[in-house]
Amino acid sequence: MRSTLAVTIVLMGTLGMLLALATGEIYRKDALENQRAALESVMQISATEQLRDLKERARDLGLAMQSENRFRQALAGSRPDLERELRSQLRQYDATAKIIRLDRVAVYDAGYRLLASAGVSKISGGMDFPDCLKRLEQAHRRPGNERLHAVDTLCTNGQQVRYAVLVPMVGSRVTGSFLVVTDPVPILGGIEKKLGSPVRVRDRHDRRLFVSEDWPSPNAMSNVLVAETTLSTASDEPLLKVAMMRDVEPLLSRLRHTRYIVMSLAGAAMLLGVMLAFYILEKTALQPLNALTQHLRNVGNNKDHLGKPIEIGGIAEFRELAEDFNHMARELDRLYGSLEHMAFTDPLTNLPNRARFRDSLEESVRQHANAQHPFALFLMDLDRFKTVNDTFGHQIGDLLLQEVSARLRSVLRESDTITRLDNETILGLEGKMVARLGGDEFAAILPRVQNMDDAGSIARKLLLSMQEPFLIRGHAISVGLSIGIALYPLHGTEIDTLMQRADAAMYFAKNNQCGLAFPDTMQQTALI
Numbered sequence: 001m002r003s004t005l006a007v008t009i010v011l012m013g014t015l016g017m018l019l020a021l022a023t024g025e026i027y028r029k030d031a032l033e034n035q036r037a038a039l040e041s042v043m044q045i046s047a048t049e050q051l052r053d054l055k056e057r058a059r060d061l062g063l064a065m066q067s068e069n070r071f072r073q074a075l076a077g078s079r080p081d082l083e084r085e086l087r088s089q090l091r092q093y094d095a096t097a098k099i100i101r102l103d104r105v106a107v108y109d110a111g112y113r114l115l116a117s118a119g120v121s122k123i124s125g126g127m128d129f130p131d132c133l134k135r136l137e138q139a140h141r142r143p144g145n146e147r148l149h150a151v152d153t154l155c156t157n158g159q160q161v162r163y164a165v166l167v168p169m170v171g172s173r174v175t176g177s178f179l180v181v182t183d184p185v186p187i188l189g190g191i192e193k194k195l196g197s198p199v200r201v202r203d204r205h206d207r208r209l210f211v212s213e214d215w216p217s218p219n220a221m222s223n224v225l226v227a228e229t230t231l232s233t234a235s236d237e238p239l240l241k242v243a244m245m246r247d248v249e250p251l252l253s254r255l256r257h258t259r260y261i262v263m264s265l266a267g268a269a270m271l272l273g274v275m276l277a278f279y280i281l282e283k284t285a286l287q288p289l290n291a292l293t294q295h296l297r298n299v300g301n302n303k304d305h306l307g308k309p310i311e312i313g314g315i316a317e318f319r320e321l322a323e324d325f326n327h328m329a330r331e332l333d334r335l336y337g338s339l340e341h342m343a344f345t346d347p348l349t350n351l352p353n354r355a356r357f358r359d360s361l362e363e364s365v366r367q368h369a370n371a372q373h374p375f376a377l378f379l380m381d382l383d384r385f386k387t388v389n390d391t392f393g394h395q396i397g398d399l400l401l402q403e404v405s406a407r408l409r410s411v412l413r414e415s416d417t418i419t420r421l422d423n424e425t426i427l428g429l430e431g432k433m434v435a436r437l438g439g440d441e442f443a444a445i446l447p448r449v450q451n452m453d454d455a456g457s458i459a460r461k462l463l464l465s466m467q468e469p470f471l472i473r474g475h476a477i478s479v480g481l482s483i484g485i486a487l488y489p490l491h492g493t494e495i496d497t498l499m500q501r502a503d504a505a506m507y508f509a510k511n512n513q514c515g516l517a518f519p520d521t522m523q524q525t526a527l528i
Contacts, residue, residue: 013270039227062167086118357435383480482510
C-alpha cells in the first residue's frame with residue numbers, strides 16, 4: 001500500500017512538474033512575445049518620430065531656399081538659371097549643414113508642373129519617383145487651406161528608397177511647390193543613439209541599408225530579441241524594415257530563476273505531499289491494519305487471544321471492520337469453547353475426559369521437569385459399580401457416577417496438601433484435578449506432593465469419603481474405591497511409564513481389596 005501510494009503521488013507530482021515546466025515555457029514565450037510587441041511599438045513610435053523630424057528639417061530647408069533672393073530671381077528667370085541656383089543651394093547645404101542627406105530638389109508651378117530640378121546624382125528624365133508623383137497629384141487636388149500644408153511620403157526610384165517632402169511656396173497665394181527628396185536611412189539609423197540599442201534597416205528585398213556596428217552575427221542571436229517595424233508608402237506598399245535588437249539574457253536569467261524556484265517549490269510540495277500522505281496513511285490505515293494483523297497472528301499462536309477484543313482507530317471503515325471482527329471473534333470464541341468443551345469434557349460428569357487428562361499430564365511433566373517439582377498421579381476405579389448397574393439400572397448408575405465425581409472433587413479441593421498451595425496454582429487446578437477416563441474409572445493429578453506419605457494421606461481421605469452411602473432417588477448405594485498411585489519422578493519421568501505403573505498399582509489394590517497401592521510396594525494397606 002505504501003509503494004502504491006508513493007508511486008501514485010510521484011506520478012502525480014511528476015505530471016505536476018511537467019505541467020509546471022510546460023506552463024513555464026508558455027510563460028517564457030509569452031513574456032518574450034510581449035517584450036517583442038513592446039519593442040515593436042517603441043520602434044514604430046521612434047521611426048515615426050524620426051521621419052517627422054526629417055519632414056520638419058526638409059520643410060525648413062525648402063522654406064529657407066525659397067527665402068533666398070537669388071532663388072526668387074532665378075524663379076523669375078529661365079529654367080537653366082533656376083537649375084543652376086538649385087544646384088548651388090545643394091552644394092552649399094552639403095558643404096555646411098549636412099543635417100539631412102539630400103538626394104534631389106525640384107520646383108513646381110501652381111499647376112504642379114515641373115519647372116526645374118537638381119540632384120546629387122544625375123537622374124535621367126527629371127523626377128523619376130512614381131510614388132512621389134502620385135502623392136503630388138493627390139496634393140494638387142487638395143481643397144482650400146489644405147494646400148498650405150507640407151506633404152510627405154516614402155517613395156522609390158528604382159532600387160532606391162527616398163523620403164519626399166512637398167513644401168508649398170506661399171506669397172499672397174500658392175505660387176508653386178518646392179520638393180525636397182532625402183535619403184531616410186541615415187536618420188532612421190539615428191534611432192540607435194536614441195534607444196541605446198543596435199539598429200538595422202533593410203529594404204523590401206531584405207537588403208541591408210544600415211546596420212549598427214554592434215549588431216550581433218547570426219550565430220550569436222540566441223539570447224537577443226529582434227523587434228521590427230515596417231514603413232510603407234502612401235499606398236501602403238512596404239518599403240523599409242527597421243529593426244532593433246535587445247539583449248534578453250537578463251530576462252531569460254530571471255525566467256530561469258523563476259522556473260527553478262517553481263520547480264523547487266513543486267518538488268518540495270511533492271515531497272511534503274508524500275510525507276503527509278504517508279503520515280495520514282499510517283495513522284488512518286496502516287496502523288489499524290497492522291494491529292488487526294498482529295491480533296490475528298496472536299490468535300493463530302494462542303487461542304486464548306480469541307476472546308480478547310481489539311480496539312483500533314483510523315477511519316470509520318476500519319473501526320467498523322474492528323467491530324465486525326470483534327463480533328466474529330466472540331462468536332468464534334464461544335463456538336471454540338463449545339467445541340473444546342465437547343472434545344475434552346465428559347458429558348455425564350462434566351469432568352475432563354481421557355484426552356484432556358492426558359494433555360494435563362503432559363503439561364505437568366513438562367512444567368515439573370524444568371523445576372524438578374514432584375507430583376502424584378492417581379488412577380481410581382469404583383468397586384461394585386457393575387452390581388449397581390445390574391440392580392438399579394444404568395440411569396441410577398449414571399447418577400451415581402455424577403455423585404462420585406462431585407465427592408471426589410470436593411475431597412481433593414479440601415485436602416490439606418492442596419490448601420497449602422498458592423492461589424494461582426489452585427486456580428490453575430480448577431477443572432483439571434479430577435478426570436473421568438471412562439466407565440467407572442477416574443484419575444487425578446496432585447501437584448507438589450512430596451512423598452508417598454502425603455499421597456497416601458490424600459488417598460485415604462478419598463477412600464473414607466466413599467464409605468458414606470450415596471442417596472440416589474430413595475436408594476442408599478454404597479460403593480468402594482481402589483486407588484493406584486505413581487509419583488513423579490520417583491516412579492517414572494515418562495507419561496506412559498507413570499500411567500502403566502499407576503494402573504498396575506490400582507489393579508493390585510482392587511484385586512487385593514487393600515484400597516490403595518504404590519508401584520514399589522504392591523502390598524496391602526489398611527484403611528484408616
